[in-house]
Amino acid sequence: MLIWLQQKLGLRTNPTIFFVSAILTVAFVAISILFTDTVDATFKALSEFITTNLGWTYIFGVTSFLVFLIWIACGRYRHVRLGGKDSRPEYGNVTWFGMLFAAGIGTILMFWGVAEPINHYANPPQSGIQPEVLEGLSAEEIAQVEVPSGAAAPLSNAAGEEAMGFTLYHFGLHTWAIFALPALAFAYFAYRRKLPFRVSSIFQPLLGDRINGPIGKIIDITAVLGTLFGVAVSIGLGTLQINSGLGALFGIEQGRTAQVVIIAVVTVVAVISVALGLDKGIKRLSNINIGLAVALLVFVLIAGSTVYLLRGVIETVGTYLTHLVPLSFWNDAFSGDNWGWQGGWTVFYWAWTITWAPFVGIFIARISKGRTIREFVIGVLGAPVAFSIVWFSVFGMSAMRIESGDPGKLVEPVVQDGDTAGALFAFLDSFPATEFVMAVAVLIVVVFFTTSSDSASLVIDMLCSGREWNPPTRQRVFWAVLQGVVAATLIAATGREALDALSQVITVLGLPFFVIAFLMMFCLVKALREDVTDEELLPSPRKLRSKEVPVIKSSANEDSEVLT
Template identity: 40%
Template sequence: MKKQTNTVFIVSLLISIVFIVIGFLFPEEFQARATTVQNFLQEKFGWFYLLSATSFLIFVLYLAFSKFGKIKLGEPDDKPEYSTITWFAMLFSAGMGIGLVFWGVAEPISHFYTPPSGEGGNAASAQAALRYSFFHWGLHPWGIYTLIGLSLAYFKFRKGAPGLISAIFTPLIGDKVNGPIGKTIDIIAVFATIFGVATSLGLGAVQISGGLSYVTDIANNFTTQLIIIAVVTVLFTLSAQTGLNKGIKYLSNLNIILAVILMLFLLFASSTNFIMDVFVQSLGNYLQYLPSMSLKLSPFRPSEAGWIQGWTVFYWAWWIAWAPFVGTFIARVSKGRTIREFILGVLLVPTLFGALWFSIFGGAALHLEIFNNVGLNKIITDKGTEIALFALFENLPFGMIMSLLAIFLISTFFITSADSATFVLGMQTRHGRLDPSSKTKFIWGMVIAAAAAILLYSGGLEALQTASIIAAFPFAFVMIFMMVALQKALSEEKPKS
């Protein structure tokens, strides 16, 4: 068993180093080749990503309301290790904290002016902007996370299996999970995790750099972004040494407090009634259009098809690439909860929080754009997507204070995500150990930081998106068979409370 673990660690590390070195030595060619692969996957397999993500969501909803919902992730008398609030804070901070801050203003404004269909800049495109923002950050991504997290938690805490992705496939391939097939599955999971997390950390570095440049005279360039990555790497490496119950737990709770402060400030500093009306109406629109959006590809409208590939397909690939990381982390902190409690908690609470987030940040931005004509879209076009949030705050009271608070929040999300990722990668490459060594976490921390830096160096935001889509493709197949394995294992036992 130790030999298998060492193999996964060594092979995963070597593959990562090869990609980092190639990206450093040949950045333009690296980006060009990666973009070619990305375009191929988006154009030829967009349908596959949409079907996969929707299937994962339907499957976990079925489990929540099936006879298996009462099964506990652990022994019958096990109690949850963390309070519900702390549990939610930890999974949310790991799940999509940086992304929400980055896209909370930028995505609705982008969709407002460039909707999937029809003219932009009107009431219809404003509704579509928030509906699709809800869609991209709602039930589908958390359904993807839920499938991974539930599978790992069930096999780890219910069956006593190692905390490895490959262990989930024991009902299908038996002892072969300890051979080349199992190693390959774990290596694919590690590869997806590294580049999925690197994408998010790259976004965080870009937005911190953009925010600093917007409120100070610091230049927003690769050098600044590299310094930010280096500083945050030191911080999350120190945090990682404190363990799960200190660094990650405390930072996760801090993240939620800061995020709520920002939300409440914006809610009351902007048009409160307008934002709450937007929330209620957009939530209804999201639920109404959810089935059609889930399977929409627009083959008869090339321009709309391109929009879906650039947004929805990218997001689904990004969430799948993040899934082994977030899923493993959620599983680790979810012992003692029932399958029904786990699924509904992971699906519904973050989805509602995300919907409220986009209603407040996106709604405030749209209100300024529609009724005050402040030109946020022009600012974003001229200075970059990462400036959107700070351009919004500039038009509100205490804008400088809120911008500085937002920069601090992005930094803590950055640290928490990277901290959690090193923990998860340590588990996945050390035979599922729940307490990977500090040395292992340090190595993966350096790899993630280097991957984020190289992706920004070779192509900026486009390179970050490219990495996610490529890394997600093989892991999507792993998740499909994961559904089969979990269903088979559940059908072989009687539900217990």
């Protein structure tokens, strides 16, 4: 039946993975509309249960991924090349680093660059203050809130240092370990064992030919659903941020109608980019957008307290290194059963990020053929993390300096009023050429989220088909539309609370991904032991670097866009 339907629609994909994933997603949308309260209650209960009883596995799991990657980059397999001992990188280092920078971090930087540091500055995570204690208080009153001995007081210098430590913990090495682990596994099994770009392929050492059976399909369907919902969360966050920017510029009211319209526009642009091809439009626009984001960073650095920020960037590196190990294992055990802060921040981040892992992982794998495992790990963990440190240092420390000079300027709208999405625009209001800079920021956010939607549709389709580099346009259009439908349905059904509901869904969906990730480490090591010869354990002799060549010499190259 499914094969007949596939042929009738002119699709080139695995019919079981494609149609089951689509049916489950459509069913979720329909049930969410018809039984909103029941769905919310169910996922809320599951999310609270997972956070309370299994939240520690999320913290331990991501730290384990990071330790594993460092071990494999330093261990006996460090010289093994992804693609065989005679393969060489298809992209030079500079190009490769640039593409890694673009791989999925643009949306994160724009949304959280101001929002997270200022939140933690007002309510230090380790102060033990419950959020409800701060409700209704002015910035001056927040600064006077008593904290336990040794804890950082709100809006103090110690709170600022803690804020930067936690922010970079969330968006530094740990986040990129979540992306790097599946990317390394995808690259190894696709280039070494010539298996399809599916999550199930990674489990061949454990399942053998059963990766083509029901178990393998269940794994792949889970990956498709997780990626789809992970992107929907980002579309939802981007929608709120765009709505806030348009409100600041043109007075457009923030609400369901405006947000659904924004999602529709983003989806339409993504669909158009699918139809036109990336090299002719959105890919070039994406590259320009990365330049605009860097220009915004330089503008804040120059227009702000430049010397203070340059000093701050250096100091933040030390702050991050100081907090890295303790936070990697911090589970707030002394707070008893209260997981309020860590459940709402760290556990959600890790669950959300790991649902993006197949999306970003496949892209990284596709541009990393020929790299040694050591080169791969150092590059994937090093380049994006270094840029993230600079970005969060400049925006985060600028935000805290603005708040200290004008109490309430950022804390009251962002923390007290809960307008996290509007944090960037409240921040830019303190800089010259305000309206122009805000307009540029809105444009950057729109393009980042549009290209993310378009790129995700390609990756989701690849997770279904396995080998299709240039699938029929209608398949990618379908996934691009479905992403928008999921985000729009939840926003239309429950308004601003829709993102909270989707966050709960992500926390639940993230759990099987952590189980899958632990098995990935086992399967990768098992495959290395089976495949690698003694000769490959030695460093390759130096050769003249060949000129860069494109990854794919076909029209499919139009689909190898930079994920932003």
